[in-house]
Amino acid sequence: MESYNETVDLLRRNFLAGKTRPIQFRLSQLEALNKLVEENKAALVQCLKKDLNKPPFEVELSELSMVQSEINLAVNNLSTWMKDEHVSKNLATTLDTAFIRKDPLGVVLVISPWNYPVHLTLIPLVGAIAAGNCVVVKPSEISQNTEKVLADLLPRYLDKDCFTVVCGGVPETTRLLENKFDYIFFTGSPNVGKIIMTAAAKHLTPVTLELGGKNPCYVHDDSDVQNAGRRIAWAKFFNAGQTCLAPDYVLCSEKYRDKLVGAIQTSIHEFYGEDPKQSPDLGRIISEKHFLRVSALLQSGKIVTGGQTDESERYIAPTVLVDVKASDPVMNEEIFGPVLPILTVSSVDEAIDFINQRERPLAAYAFSSSTQIVNQVLDRTSSGGFVANDGFMHTTIISLPFGGIGHSGMGMYHGKFTFDTFSHSRACLLRSDGREKLNEVRYPPYSESRLGFVLYAVGAKQKSSCVLS
Ligand code: NAD
Secondary structure (H helix, E strand, C coil), X not given: CCCCHHHHHHHHHHHHCCCCCCHHHHHHHHHHHHHHHHHCHHHHHHHHHHHHCCCHHHHHHHHHHHHHHHHHHHHHHHHXXXXXXXXXXXXXXXXXXXXXXXXXXXXXXEECCCCCCCHHHHHHHHHHHHCCCEEEEEXXXXXXXXXXXXXXXXXXXXXCCCEEECCCCXXXXXXXCCCCCCEEEEECCHHHHHHHHHHHHCCCCCEEEECCCCEEEEECCCCCHHHHHHHHHHHHHHHHHCCCCCEEEEEEXXXXXXXXXXXXXXXXXXXXXXXXXXXXXXXXXXXXXXXXXXXXXXXXXXXXXXXXXXXXXXXXXXEEEECCCCCCHHHCCCCCCCEEEEEECCCHHHHHHHHHCCCCCCXXXXXXXXXXXXXXXXXXXXXXXXEECCCHHHHHCCCCCECCCHHHEECCXXXXXXXXXXXXXXXXXXXXCCCHHHCHHHCCCCCHHHHXXXXXXXXXXXXXXXXXX
């Protein structure tokens, strides 16, 4: 099997030759990527239909338009992002120039999963190009139709000496990871995240890990039940629940539960009609393996809506479970499918405790008409992101950082954060080779008075006296 040495070497030679550094080069590649999306929308919609039966509306909204927004933002702001950032100085360097240079990292590796295979491959690529890097892209082999289309299109639009696609699954990625990269940007499951981080550690390669987990959704008794039901159903059943940000489970009071189940049932009916299997707006499970895994979770608790499956189509109906115990299988792995367990709690405090007893999620959601309740959940829990009274709408704002914490990942991206992720903040000081008199005070032989002067010249002073008594 290929070792990918030659691929990585070629990219490194071109990086070291400075090919990716000029702003004109970066802009031309970003424009080319935009053109790729613009000119191949039909092919991208088609491959996502084949892989996930993804509705064109969802493709436009969550894959193509998000990539194009990122490209547009980068193109519009690149010259500002790339500028040296001048910083304040101390007395000792007051005549010098001190700044932060946003240096590209070098040859970086982007590994992506199958659930949003265009978005999660191309958005990191946008930031890596903008920051002036050479990139190896490794899309998921599970979304095989999209993998093929990306592998075919990317070399036709981007500079092949600087950007390349490696296809394949575990064996290929394992070999690829034996090479030294300057950064690895991984999106996928926490278990594979550990494998990536271990491989990266051998070369002291820094990583971003965009992982998954179980996103809690607390619904307080004072929430507008119709709106909560509709918004939760949309966020949960979008892409057939195969979204890292999908509400994984709901916590609400016992007396509110039946109302909420009713509202979610009504929403499912409104969204997908009498028989959701016939709806053009509901995706399918990516593979046989995942179909069997998610189907097995239907054994937990009691099905109050949905529950139908069809293996031949990898169809699982939008399903709501109640009477689920925390020890049930559905509560012990990321569901990643159209199955929503609702658990009851007696108070917001109990909900917060429940959330805090588990790994820190990628997102936490709280529904309430009371700011005080929303703030309690926000202030007393920890998660990658937080939304009040909706599902994953925060991800549409590219001025917000996107990333996990703890078990849901490390590092962040989107918008300028992606550019910063793929840049090294290089501390630069440019001094004159003259003015030696000013330096003499720091050289031996040392003395008390010299020390006092040097400390004064390099130290930062507190502006006012300490406020703590
Ligand atoms: P995965 O971890 O199985 O695979 C992700 C990538 O890693 C793929 O390209 C795959 O080929 C590669 N890979 C798999 N096993 C490997 C191994 N042993 N060694 C080296 N490489 C390997 O994830 P998935 O099933 O494709 O995606 C689902 C997971 O991704 C979920 O946990 C989901 O929450 C998470 N996810 C997170 C985000 C986010 O932004 N945080 C977004 C989407 C998905």
